[in-house]
Amino acid sequence: MSTLGLLRPDRVVRSTARTTVDLTRATAQFGLEMAGEIAGELVLRTVDLALRSPVTSEALERILGSTLIRVTIADAVRGPVMEALLEEHVLEEILNRLEDGRAPERVADWVLADGMAEQIAARVVEGPELGRILDVALGSEQMQATIASALDSPAMQRIAANAIDSRVVDEVVRALLASEELWFLVAEIAESPQVTAALSRQTAGVADQITDEVRERSRGADDWVERTARRLVRRSAASGPDAPGGAA
Amino acid sequence: MTDEAVRAAQVAVGMPVPPAAAAPPGPEYVGIVSRAVALVLDAALINLVAVIVGASAALVMDTLNFPSEVRDLVVVIGGGVYVGWVIGYFVGFWMITAQTLGDRVMGFRVQHLDGSRVGLRKGLLRFGALVVSAIPLGAGFIRVLFDDRRRGFHDRVAGTVVIVGVGDKPHQHLGVPTDNEG
Secondary structure, eight states, rough: HHHHHHHHHHHHHHHHHHHHHHHHHHHHHHHHHHHHHHOOOOOOOHHHHHSSEEEEEEEHHHTTTSHHHHHHHHHHHHSSHHHHHHHTHHHHHHHHHHHTHHHHHHHHHHHHTTHHHHHHHHHHHHSHHHHHHHHHHHHHHHHHHHHHHHHHHHHHHHHHHHHHHHHHHHHHHHHHOHHHHHHHHHHHHSSSSHHHHHHHHHHHHHHHHHHHHHHHHHHHHHHHHHHHHHHHHHHHHSSSTTTSSSOO | OHHHHHHHHHHHTTTOOOOOOOOOOOOBBBOOHHHHHHHHHHHHHHHHHHHHHHHHHHHHHHTTTOOOOHHHHHHHHHHHHHHHHHHHHHHHHHHSSSSSSHHHTTEEEEEEEEEEOHHHHHHHHHHHHHHHHTTTGGGGGGGTTOOTTTTOOHHHHHHHEEEOOSOOOOOOOOOSOOOOOO
């Protein structure tokens, strides 16, 4: 009775239909998945082929070098996008985020640790750009006026005074006085023809001054002795025996 | 017609007379004090050289241990050399540069009245008269005090004057007649 109950035709049909529907659904899903995988693989293969192709790079160069790209970028920089970025303080937000993430310190650490700073310094020092920059800077009237103003400023005077008062100067002077090279240099200068000639001229000048003084004074003494002698002779002649009122 | 006559005639007729050209300044004669200083300088130099030479000669003689006769002879010769050195110094400088070293320091020169340089004969004569002037306590130099051209006995004997001037400049004619008082 129960077995016959189970084999009722309506139930069999219903069960079969349900099974058929499930099977169909699973098959369709499997087919879709397979199709997706095949399509993805096909796309990737196509992309790989395109990237490996020299035509692709040529096409990219043409696109990037085209006027359309330049105009587009220029419009984007000048256009509402950039204004929106600036007005909305997006840049500040980006910079703040970078700062919060210690980006500057990390960049500096990376640059210093990698020896890049030394390379940059060496490149700047050895390159011709530094000389050209210095030539332009030192040749400009503005720079010269700035240097002159700085040298005349009270701050520079204070710096110079502090430098002179510092112990470094004392040490330098002490080291200079103790060095044999300094005294060799002094001896060379003292024995140079220019210095000896100057000393000779100075000595001759002093001797000439002394001689002129002696001559002038002796001329005065000449006149004084002569006047005195003549006065004495006239006086003795006037008081002589033949003079009026003189001794008889 | 002389210039003076022309000027007198111009004055007589009332013509404007240009001022007479200023006479060139005459030579400046040197007095007794300056000459004495120069003589002292010359004497110091002469005796300094003589002392050095004499000391050197004495050292050599002591080293070589000459006999006394030779020493006496050397002393006599040394005295003669000294006299010759003194005469040669003065006369030589008067002849060559017209001034001794002392004269040059004091800035004067010795020359004839006509501006010419002293020759050998007049130089020797002047030196002899200079010695004669000095012997009686320098009485021969007293005349320098009273002479218009400040000439001493030896200047009058040699016909020379002592004027201000340094160096061996061209001789200047003094514009005064040469006298022959010597």
